[in-house]
Amino acid sequence: MADETETGPTPNLEDWQHWTWVMGRAQQMLMEAWADSLKTAQPWPTSPPAWGAFPPAFFGGEAAPAADPVSMMNAGAQAWAKGFEAWGRMVGLQPAAAEKKDRRFAAPEWRDNPLFDQIRQTYLALSDKLLGTADQIEGLDKETRAKLKFATRNFVDAMSPSNFALTNPQVLKKTIESRGENLLKGLGNMLKDIAAGQLTQTKPGVFEVGKNIATTPGKVIRETALYQLIQYTPTTDEVLETPVVVFPPWINRFYILDLSPEKSFVKWCVDNGISLFMVSWKSADESIADATLDDYVLRGQIDAIDTVRDVLGVENVHAIGYCVAGTTLAATLAYLHSKKQQDKVASATFLTAQVDFTLAGDLKLFTGPDTMALLEQLTAEKGYLDGRYMAATFNLLRGRDLIWNYVVNNYLLGEEPPPFDLLHWNSDTTNLPSSWHRAYLQDLYVGNKLAEKGGVRVAGTPVDIDQVKTPSYIQAGREDHIAPPESVWKIMDHFSGEKRFLLAGSGHIAGVVNPPAAEKYCYWTNDRPCGTLDDFVEGATEHKGSWWPDWLAWLKKQSARMVKAEGARIPGEGKLKAVEDAPGRYVREH
Structure with a gap:
């Protein structure tokens, strides 16, 4: 050479x-x-x-x-x-x-x-x-x-x-x-x-939703203009009486939590005796182009919570909010507290979610006047934002790994990238309601209004996240470039109820999708009172492997009662009949 x-x-x-x-x-x-x-x-x-x-x-x-x-x-x-x-x-x-x-x-x-x-x-x-x-x-x-x-x-x-x-x-x-x-x-x-209009990051044609990813058995039991609700089939004789409802981010497909069976958080939950429900958001089109925060709180999260409570005949649910859905879950909890309905949610889990955007990291650089003007231009005709623009933004945050790596491999070396289910998901974009997306950036990232008492209104009601007393499990990724751990930590400064903070190894995705069988990464806990993230890290105990078992142990401390996995616990055998098999049609729509 x-x-x-x-x-x-x-x-x-x-x-x-x-x-x-x-x-x-x-x-x-x-x-x-x-x-x-x-x-x-x-x-x-x-x-x-x-x-x-x-x-x-x-x-x-x-x-x-x-x-x-x-x-x-x-x-x-x-x-x-x-x-x-x-x-x-x-x-x-x-x-x-x-x-x-x-x-x-x-x-x-x-x-x-x-x-x-x-x-x-x-x-x-x-x-x-x-x-x-x-x-x-x-x-x-x-x-x-x-x-x-x-x-x-x-x-x-x-x-x-x-x-x-x-x-x-x-x-x-x-x-x-x-x-x-x-x-x-x-x-x-x-x-x-x-x-x-999109950079190829994984070998095409290898993964298909419902065939080798998002394959955990279940049924869609409710469909609205905004979401489908999936109930998963139990695999244990008994399940926790209090079910879990997962709210994934609407800017991505829900199956990041249900990739291959070996990586699936959904399957792991079901196999560990949890009655699990998943919200699958509709990719925005003209029919929901005018959706707002009210829709995602009232006709999204609260509607799903009430549906599950009614179907199973239980008083409350455990709720999980991932990323932006966790931000919305905080608003939902604050609204429920203002209406004296907080008992509908037994506990809340926040995965890489932010409620106070003071330290929100590099994404704040994409919220200036030029960005807002561009969003207005891109969405003027149809009222929703093509998800490929959001994907390009997230790729730019890690350009060396998510852009230039593929320029060299795909364009200069003329090779195909290897198959990778996580990157298939990363490229499977969803469209966003334009007015709500701009409001999210302007009101939360720029204005930081959710951190203010009454700064955000839901259905005309001012909400205050400092009043949230719901027991909360707060997970952050040590290397998260989208929701930095110091930003996620700020939930600790606002919520007034019982809180457990956990710092996981890796970032926004791999830090969450880390099954115990993989024996990868580690996580840190600190049971002593800590005023800051630095205090937490200084006195933290390192644990090898996945944080999922720690979360499950915490969940069972909230409500450990078990019931038979029968009747309404079987998808389609309760008040709501099955609409279709999981993963449903919304996750396939573009």
């Missing part, structure tokens, strides 16, 4: 003919995709971006390259190295103090070839310099500094030499070995993604 990239083989006529064909085929693929976009009225860039995956002649209109591809690519890499050196001298760059574990540069070619080793080390040192500068600039307010750090981090990640064919030794090697086939495959992958 080193010899070839330094001198390059002398091209013969067959080589010239082959690379000319490769470039011609690439141009043809671009023109075909452009023509297809005209037929389907799909948007297409006015000019193809400089993807960096192809020799310049691909987009320059030349009939043949000016030099053989290997020499041209090598020249590009040397130019980048010299450019990095110039930058380093200008900013007084020092070599990286310690070797970094970075998956982008894990391939041995990054160290074995002196040219690419130089590029790698200079880039990493320059990255540290730029990121450090964002912290050191004086005179910036907190919000401006956060925006600068976020923009700098994304710029640094985007400019990584691993993202460009000319400076990625793996791509160069693959291009030489495959004689450009990887570039054509990569272009094909890119054009498919452009047509779909």
